[in-house]
Amino acid sequence: MRTMRTDVLIVGSGFGAAAPALRLAQAGLGVTVLEKGPMVGPGQYRQTQDPKYLLTYLKGLGSEHLGLTYAEAYGGGSGFYEMVSLRAPSIAFAQRDPRGRRLWPAGIDRGAMDPWYDLAESMLRVEQIGEGDVPRSGQVFAQLMARLGYSCDRARYAVRNCLGSGFCVTGCIYGAKQSLHVNYLPQAIAAGATVTCDAEVIDIRAARGGASGPAGSRGAGYRVRCRVGGPKGELVEYHAGLVVLGGGTVGSALLLLRSAKGLPNLSPHVGRNIAFNGSVKAAALLPDDMPDGDMYAGRSHPGMISYAFLASHGITISTVKPLPLQMMAAGRLRLDDVQPTPRWWGAEHVALMKQVRHRMIILLSLGLTPPAGRITLDGKRAPRLSVEGLPQMAAYESKIEAVLRSILDRNGCRPISVEPVDRGGMAHHGAYYSTAHQTGSCRMADTPEMGVVDAHGEVFGYPGLYVSDGAAIPTSLAVNTSLTILANAERIAAGIVARLGRAPVPSGGSPMLVPRG
Amino acid sequence: MTHTTDSTARQDPSRRQAIRMLAGGVAALAMGACTPATIVLKAYPEEYRKGSDATEAALLAFIDTVVPGLTPAERRAVTVLHDPFYPLSPYSDFLASDLDRRSRKRYRSRFSILPLDQRTTVVEAGFSGDTITRKLYTGAAFLVQAAVYAGIQDDRAGSRLIDFPGGYTLTPTTTAWLPGAPRFASWASTTDGNPA
Numbered sequence: 001m002r003t004m005r006t007d008v009l010i011v012g013s014g015f016g017a018a019a020p021a022l023r024l025a026q027a028g029l030g031v032t033v034l035e036k037g038p039m040v041g042p043g044q045y046r047q048t049q050d051p052k053y054l055l056t057y058l059k060g061l062g063s064e065h066l067g068l069t070y071a072e073a074y075g076g077g078s079g080f081y082e083m084v085s086l087r088a089p090s091i092a093f094a095q096r097d098p099r100g101r102r103l104w105p106a107g108i109d110r111g112a113m114d115p116w117y118d119l120a121e122s123m124l125r126v127e128q129i130g131e132g133d134v135p136r137s138g139q140v141f142a143q144l145m146a147r148l149g150y151s152c153d154r155a156r157y158a159v160r161n162c163l164g165s166g167f168c169v170t171g172c173i174y175g176a177k178q179s180l181h182v183n184y185l186p187q188a189i190a191a192g193a194t195v196t197c198d199a200e201v202i203d204i205r206a207a208r209g210g211a212s213g214p215a216g217s218r219g220a221g222y223r224v225r226c227r228v229g230g231p232k233g234e235l236v237e238y239h240a241g242l243v244v245l246g247g248g249t250v251g252s253a254l255l256l257l258r259s260a261k262g263l264p265n266l267s268p269h270v271g272r273n274i275a276f277n278g279s280v281k282a283a284a285l286l287p288d289d290m291p292d293g294d295m296y297a298g299r300s301h302p303g304m305i306s307y308a309f310l311a312s313h314g315i316t317i318s319t320v321k322p323l324p325l326q327m328m329a330a331g332r333l334r335l336d337d338v339q340p341t342p343r344w345w346g347a348e349h350v351a352l353m354k355q356v357r358h359r360m361i362i363l364l365s366l367g368l369t370p371p372a373g374r375i376t377l378d379g380k381r382a383p384r385l386s387v388e389g390l391p392q393m394a395a396y397e398s399k400i401e402a403v404l405r406s407i408l409d410r411n412g413c414r415p416i417s418v419e420p421v422d423r424g425g426m427a428h429h430g431a432y433y434s435t436a437h438q439t440g441s442c443r444m445a446d447t448p449e450m451g452v453v454d455a456h457g458e459v460f461g462y463p464g465l466y467v468s469d470g471a472a473i474p475t476s477l478a479v480n481t482s483l484t485i486l487a488n489a490e491r492i493a494a495g496i497v498a499r500l501g502r503a504p505v506p507s508g509g510s511p512m513l514v515p516r517g
Numbered sequence: 518m519t520h521t522t523d524s525t526a527r528q529d530p531s532r533r534q535a536i537r538m539l540a541g542g543v544a545a546l547a548m549g550a551c552t553p554a555t556i557v558l559k560a561y562p563e564e565y566r567k568g569s570d571a572t573e574a575a576l577l578a579f580i581d582t583v584v585p586g587l588t589p590a591e592r593r594a595v596t597v598l599h600d601p602f603y604p605l606s607p608y609s610d611f612l613a614s615d616l617d618r619r620s621r622k623r624y625r626s627r628f629s630i631l632p633l634d635q636r637t638t639v640v641e642a643g644f645s646g647d648t649i650t651r652k653l654y655t656g657a658a659f660l661v662q663a664a665v666y667a668g669i670q671d672d673r674a675g676s677r678l679i680d681f682p683g684g685y686t687l688t689p690t691t692t693a694w695l696p697g698a699p700r701f702a703s704w705a706s707t708t709d710g711n712p713a
Contacts, residue, residue, distance in 0.1 A: 047684025049667035052602055089712035128710035131698040139694070139701035146703035154702075156710040164693055167684060291695055296681055297688035306703075307712045316712065324681050325667035328659070345583045345658045346637055353666060353679045424604070425659025426652060479712065 001225075001235045006032040009224050009240035010193075011201050011255065014076015015485040016469020017246025018184035019120075023493035024244075025191035027502035032238065033188070034199040034226055036247065037072030040079060041181045045171025049325040054170065061250055062422065063385040065393065066276060066373055067434035070248050074197050077248070077436065078179035079171050081482055082301040083157045085126040087117045088477040088484045089310055095368055095475045097450075103371070103474045105446050105455035116487035124158035124178045126483070135164065135298025140290060140361060141319035142304045144411045150308035155301065155318070168300035169323065198233065201226045201255055204243060205262020206462060222465060223262070242496065244457075244466045245442070246489065249274065252471040253375045253441035254383055256452070256459075265461040267452045270442055274373030275476040277437035278315065280397055282404035283333065283362045284413035285355055292358035295321050305479075315367035315400060316478050317407070327356065330434065332427065336415035344419070352416070361413065363404040368476045369396060369433070371440045394431035437481045439473035456499075457492035468492045565614035567599070574629035575613035582636040583658045584665045586678055594670050597660040605657055612657055615650070619643065 007030040010021050017033065025031040037057060046053055057073040058080060071077040090110040095103045120126075134142070134154060142152040158178035168177060175182065189195060207220040224238040245252040253271045260266060286293065298321075305318040322330065332344035333352055342348040372389045387393065408415065420432040445451025448460035457472055459465040468489040470481060477484055564571045576599075580592045587595075598609040605612070619639045620628035628639055643654035668674040668683050675683025682688070695701055707713065 046672060048672040049669045049684075050672065051663075051669060087711040131702060132694065134698065134701070135693055136695050139698065142703045143701050146701075150703065151706035152703035153705045153707050153710050163687055164690070165684075165687055170684075294688070294693065297693035304703075305710075307706050310712055323667065324676060324679065325663055325669065328663040328666060343641075345640075345662065347585045347633070349662075350584060350586055350678065357680045421659065424652060424656045426655055 001237050003237050003239060004032070005239045006030050007240070008032070008242045008244065009034065009222070009238050010244045010246055011224075012036070012076060012245070012247035012251060012469065013074055013185060013195060013197075014071065014078060014180065014246065014248060014469065015482050016248065016472075016489045017076065017244065018078075018180045018188065019486060019489035020244045020246065020466070020468050020493040020496065021193050021195075022184045022188040022191060023490070023497055024242075025188050025193040027497045027500070029242075029500075029502070031188065031193035032240070033193055033195040034201055035074055035076075035195065035197045036200045036251070037074060037197065039074045039197040040171070041074065042171070042173060042175040045079070045173045047165060047167040047173060048170055049323060051325070054325075059250075060423070061375070061383055061385050063387065064428055065390060065430060065432055066385060066387045067432070068250060068274075068276070068373075068385065068438045069434070069436040070250050070438070072251075074195070075180040075185060077482065079177075079181065080169055081436075082168050082480070083159050083177050083299070084301050084305075084480045085121065085124060085156050085158045085483040086305070086479040087114070087487075088479055089307070089316075091310070091314060092368060092475055092477045095370075097370075101450065103443075103445075105444050105474075108444070108455060113484070113487055113491070116491045117483065119490050120483055120486040121156075123183050124483075124486070125160060125183075126156050126158045126178075128156045129154050129303055133162070134303040135294065135321070136291075137293035137295060137298075137319055137321050137361070138302030138304040140286065140293040141302060141363075143290065144361070144407060145306050145308065145317075148407060148410055150306055150407075152304050152306045152308075155303050155305050157299075157301075159299075162299055164298040166296050166298060166300060166321070167323070169326070196228060198230050199226050199228045201247075202258070203262060204255065204259040204465070206465075207239065242464045242466070244468050244492075244496075245471070246467075246469040249438040249441045249470040250375065250383070252467055252469055254377075256442060257375070257377050258381060263459075263462060263465075267448045267460055269445075269448075269450070269452050271375040273371035273440045273443050273451070273474070274375065274438050275371040275440045275474070276369060276373055276433050276435045277439075277476045277478065277481065278365065278367030278369035278396065278400065279433055279435045279437065280315075280365045280367070280400040280404065281320070281330075281362055281418060282401055282408060283360060283416040283418050284408040285335075285359050285416065286361055287412035287414075289412070293361060295357050295360065296323075309365075309403060310478065313367070313400065313403060314478060315365040315403070317363055317365050317404065320362045320364045322362070324356075329421075329423075331418040331420040334417050334419070336417040360416070361408070363407060365400050365404060366437065366476075366478050366480070367396075367400060368478050369393070371443070371475065373438065373441075375441055390431060393433070397431045397433070437477070439470045439477070439481055439485075440475065442467045442471035443474035444472045445474065456495045457488075466492060466496065561611055561614040561618075565610045565617075567610055569610075571617065572610050572613040574627070575616045576609060578629040578631070578636060579612070579616055579640065579657065580661050580665075582633065582640050583661045584678070585633055587665065591665070591677070594674075595661060595664045596670060597664040598657060603660055605653075605660055608653055609657075612653060615643065615653075616640075
């Protein structure tokens with residue numbers, strides 16, 4: 001097995017990893033980034049529904065009641081997300097556990113995060129879209145809300161010169177999406193970081209004795225085994241002074257679970273407390289007095305979001321524009337006001353599908369569901385996903401679906417039932433949540449009794465080992481999670497640099513590390 | 518081509534089938550249920566081997582039953598039932614044989630030549646079969662729908678049936694956005710789009 005040395009090893013290349021890669025490289029440290037997925041970018045993306053392409057980069061972990069989607073690719077989820085970049089509302093940071101303890105560490109709230117949001121937004125060039133940039137389906141959604149007197153705001157995006165092809169979620173072939181491929185990652189490389197794709201980290205163990213970390217670091221560093229070049233590739237062991245886990249909520253939890261032997265004092269919270277942003281949907285056909293929407297025209301996200309139920313129900317509401325494959329994968333569609341219950345296949349289903357493009361509206365709420373998911377390893381060290389508190393999950397789903405249904409009903413829409421299905425097309429029974437907004441599997445907390453890492457992202461009991469991705473975010477956010485993950489990763493990276501006594505050295509046109517405020 | 522019935526084939530298995538049946542006997546006993554044993558042992562007529570006329574005809578008719586309204590060329594373009602990338606591929610010949618078996622039992626005719634309403638009844642019966650059969654029919658229908666509606670075989674093809682244009686086709690902004698954008702704006706609760 002070949003041995004390599006590096007000051008800092010960063011696992012992953014998505015929103016949680018890219019900021020530490022850039023900032024630590026700017027601070028003069030030797031940074032090595034290992035990405036499990038393949039190299040991909042605007043030159044390789046396709047506007048396709050071909051599962052062979054999509055499953056190369058997008059992965060899933062599911063159970064009967066929860067389905068998580070995540071990316072394994074250069075740039076992580078940034079290549080495939082819808083570009084919506086919103087700050088989490090203040091109430092997200094105020095969430096508490098059943099014993100009344102605040103879930104976010106002391107001192108971290110919206111006000112404390114705002115300077116880091118500023119920095120992340122400037123890097124991704126996030127702006128609120130203009131009135132003329134809202135696609136039809138978003139306009140129709142806004143009108144539905146307006147007719148009931150509810151507010152609706154134009155969303156904020158990380159995009160420049162969008163052509164509205166509608167394939168944001170398969171990768172932007174035009175390079176308009178401000179994914180990490182066009183900012184953090186090239187700047188990190190310019191600052192000296194090396195990036196290796198198709199490199200899967202197998203496990204981590206704490207080194208014994210000696211100081212292998214960069215000057216100013218604490219502890220003896222870590223030994224990180226990885227396989228480079230795919231499943232049959234070369235085994236390499238990295239000796240790293242600092243290790244930053246940014247492989248995502250699923251990836252970081254799995255890596256720590258598989259490293260239990262070499263990191264025996266990890267918190268028992270590893271893999272637990274997964275929040276999933278309370279994704280609830282309701283579909284319907286538009287009433288005759290509403291203009292046509294268009295599921296397939298304009299950018300993937302419809303551009304409008306309502307905060308009208310944020311204070312009362314802890315939810316934001318938008319509409320979604322799934323591509324046909326996403327729609328099929330989400331569930332079986334049936335008109336809900338017809339007896340006997342229509343089939344989910346055959347002529348009746350075709351008739352319904354013909355109305356999807358222009359006459360269907362799907363409302364989506366994101367909300368503050370409690371951390372209830374858990375990843376474990378089975379006897380073969382394969383991941384298993386489970387959820388706790390099913391009755392509460394079912395009650396939440398019913399309550400929020402009633403809110404969405406009420407909006408549709410009062411507008412005169414015809415209800416459509418959506419029965420969630422698994423990857424084999426079989427129906428799920430009971431409450432079911434699917435999301436790409438999972439957080440919290442190695443959550444930040446004030447004490448090891450409540451979480452896996454401290455407020456600085458450092459793993460309790462393991463100096464120099466950090467988690468900087470969605471796994472560290474302790475709660476649901478009620479909005480898309482990417483900007484918060486990135487802002488928090490910036491905050492953690494700044495903390496590492498400060499504790500090492502390094503001065504930030506901006507390069508490549510990026511803003512200064514220390515944010516305003 | 519001469520078509521044999523299921524019962525004839527079962528009474529007179531080929532040598533290859535016989536060896537398979539012997540080899541798989543313990544597994545079949547362990548599994549108990551009828552459908553898995555039939556699949557494992559390939560205990561269905563030889564004429565339903567991969568790519569045979571009988572298999573092709575039954576599967577094309579299945580596609581037309583799950584998603585009626587496709588042209589013959591569109592039906593033939595649906596390859597998910599054979600494509601080894603997808604999990605159904607090893608079982609598509611069994612599916613074809615099972616469709617014909619159910620069809621013969623109920624209508625004394627091959628599945629592929631039944632009218633749509635009778636084919637629908639046959640497929641419905643498959644969805645109501647034992648657990649494995651139900652999973653097989655469900656998975657097959659699910660794959661066919663995904664393939665047809667999403668146009669997964671051809672990035673640019675889209676789906677004529679549901680007016681999905683496919684990839685690499687930009688919708689003109691004159692039709693992608695409703696004219697008179699401000700008419701469709703509700704009142705905004707924030708100054709910049711971020712929640713408070």
